[in-house]
Amino acid sequence: MTTTTRAAATPPRTGAPRAGARPFGLARHSLALAGRSLIKTLRTPEQLLDVTLQPVVFVVIFVYLLGGAISGSQHAYLEFLLPAIMVQTVLFASIATGVSLNTDVEKGVFDRFRSLPIARSAPLVGSVVGDLVRFVVCIAVLFAFGYAIGFRIGTDPLSTLAACLLTIAFAFAVSWIGVLLGVLMRSPGAVQGTAFLLLFPLTFGTNMMVPTDTLPGWLQWWVGVNPVADVMEAARGLIIGGPVAGPVTRSLLWTVAIIAVFAPLAVRAYRRRA
Amino acid sequence: MLGAMSYAFEAEGLVKRFGTTTALAGIDLAARRGTVLGVLGPNGAGKTTAVRILATLLRPDSGRATVGGHDVVRDAGQVRRLIGLTGQYASVDEDLTGTQNLVLIGRLLDLSRRDARARAAELLAWFDLTEAAGRPAKTYSGGMRRRLDLAASLVGRPDVIYLDEPTTGLDPAKREEMWGVVRSLVDDGSTVLLTTQYLDEADALADEISVIDHGRVIAHGTPGELKRIAGSQTIVVRPTDPERIGEVADILRAGAGAEPELPRPGLLTVPVENDAVFTAVVRRLDDAGIGVVELALRLPSLDEVFFTLTGHGAEEPTEVAA
Numbered sequence: 172m173t174t175t176t177r178a179a180a181t182p183p184r185t186g187a188p189r190a191g192a193r194p195f196g197l198a199r200h201s202l203a204l205a206g207r208s209l210i211k212t213l214r215t216p217e218q219l220l221d222v223t224l225q226p227v228v229f230v231v232i233f234v235y236l237l238g239g240a241i242s243g244s245q246h247a248y249l250e251f252l253l254p255a256i257m258v259q260t261v262l263f264a265s266i267a268t269g270v271s272l273n274t275d276v277e278k279g280v281f282d283r284f285r286s287l288p289i290a291r292s293a294p295l296v297g298s299v300v301g302d303l304v305r306f307v308v309c310i311a312v313l314f315a316f317g318y319a320i321g322f323r324i325g326t327d328p329l330s331t332l333a334a335c336l337l338t339i340a341f342a343f344a345v346s347w348i349g350v351l352l353g354v355l356m357r358s359p360g361a362v363q364g365t366a367f368l369l370l371f372p373l374t375f376g377t378n379m380m381v382p383t384d385t386l387p388g389w390l391q392w393w394v395g396v397n398p399v400a401d402v403m404e405a406a407r408g409l410i411i412g413g414p415v416a417g418p419v420t421r422s423l424l425w426t427v428a429i430i431a432v433f434a435p436l437a438v439r440a441y442r443r444r445a
Numbered sequence: 446m447l448g449a450m451s452y453a454f455e456a457e458g459l460v461k462r463f464g465t466t467t468a469l470a471g472i473d474l475a476a477r478r479g480t481v482l483g484v485l486g487p488n489g490a491g492k493t494t495a496v497r498i499l500a501t502l503l504r505p506d507s508g509r510a511t512v513g514g515h516d517v518v519r520d521a522g523q524v525r526r527l528i529g530l531t532g533q534y535a536s537v538d539e540d541l542t543g544t545q546n547l548v549l550i551g552r553l554l555d556l557s558r559r560d561a562r563a564r565a566a567e568l569l570a571w572f573d574l575t576e577a578a579g580r581p582a583k584t585y586s587g588g589m590r591r592r593l594d595l596a597a598s599l600v601g602r603p604d605v606i607y608l609d610e611p612t613t614g615l616d617p618a619k620r621e622e623m624w625g626v627v628r629s630l631v632d633d634g635s636t637v638l639l640t641t642q643y644l645d646e647a648d649a650l651a652d653e654i655s656v657i658d659h660g661r662v663i664a665h666g667t668p669g670e671l672k673r674i675a676g677s678q679t680i681v682v683r684p685t686d687p688e689r690i691g692e693v694a695d696i697l698r699a700g701a702g703a704e705p706e707l708p709r710p711g712l713l714t715v716p717v718e719n720d721a722v723f724t725a726v727v728r729r730l731d732d733a734g735i736g737v738v739e740l741a742l743r744l745p746s747l748d749e750v751f752f753t754l755t756g757h758g759a760e761e762p763t764e765v766a767a
Binding site: 196199200203204206207210211214215275278279280282283284285286287288289293 | 537
């Protein structure tokens, strides 16, 4: 095709649809960008490997390797462990948001978004929302595998659903910490390393594997202030039974607090990044 | 006398420092509506920094810039409605298909789903990408990728288009193709800011050229004016039969009125004042039945322009990096 025919085929500039301001821009643009994250996830299924394999691997290691020694009964231990494993694996899955965001910023994809008349926060919100599907996949795989090896919920489906939603909401909040790291740090590897370093004490420093009263005093203190321990306690209560009001309230407060602090920080850092 | 509003964009005294390095040391750039401003300079001269400021991606440390009368810092949102950016930095998403990339941008520009799809199809067709529309962009060749990058910046029908080294790394045929696209954008009424390291590219496309070096504009003018500053054009001839080099030299001497040089065995060059001499030389070579393996009218290279303007070459290491 020659340039002359190209020029002739140029769409007229006037009278055609043109960008204009419409209400609810942030929500609409964020959703469009979340759709982009989703397409990317579906196009590269290996990006789902971590969320599909990780829950299985963790359950196998903890239940069959340690379960007999820790609790004497692998089945009883599975009941105790699975709700907490759900929280842990979903939190690990949330790291990917910060990592892929860092890749996008480095590659220049976000420069194009930043040159468009959309809210500066839209690409960040879009990434976080788009990755929610990873959490859902993670939870689905965990429950499917758990059921296959004999796990049964001790409460009712609605409470279990509430536990899943609470976990997803908390992981959504934690994603914003990953986003902040993703915007600030120089390489995807650095983001991943730092995020894991933060998440290890938060997820393992809990009553996930053993009851709190078996821990030394200083670690009991840490479990007491660790928000992840609250979320695990809430998930356990909602799925297999036990106290829920306190842990659920504290989990929700933590979720709101983390978003309130880290989402604005991440947007500010993104705005400033040259 | 032109009023301020006849400029599509205008930058005055832009300064930008990164740590201790000064990327821009106070540059002025402006283009009238419907024209191409070429920004010519070596790597690290500050071209990309200037584009990023005009595209609202960077804030200047001092100085001001407006696009369509809107300040790039205070009215960044308005500016973003007017501009399209294609460059080394603004890039498409490699995991998305051509269509998905363009539809996404259409949606972000508040087109309806249907309009976004229609606009994407229209641009893909225009850039010869219809067949590749359903493939992820990472499977595209370099030239296709550049065309998709450019299409992405045109979704919103921008008034002002920034092309940051759009042909760097493209082979000559793909370069010509990109030049054709730029020309048709201008025919269509857009204003283009084109950064380049190639004098021939600026010469082929730009109405006016600003030459920048070390973050400063060191010369500004039409391509013709710059070429007059930088020195004349050169005719280069390599006859098929090296034995006839003497005859070629006579023809060149007669046509150009200057003594030809023999920079390499079998190759003659002579400076000429105007293009007409070239036509005359070609005719005389033909009349004399002299075959040639190389025959060209060469512009001074960027290096020669730089040498004339600055006393140093374009490729010399600069103490200021961008």
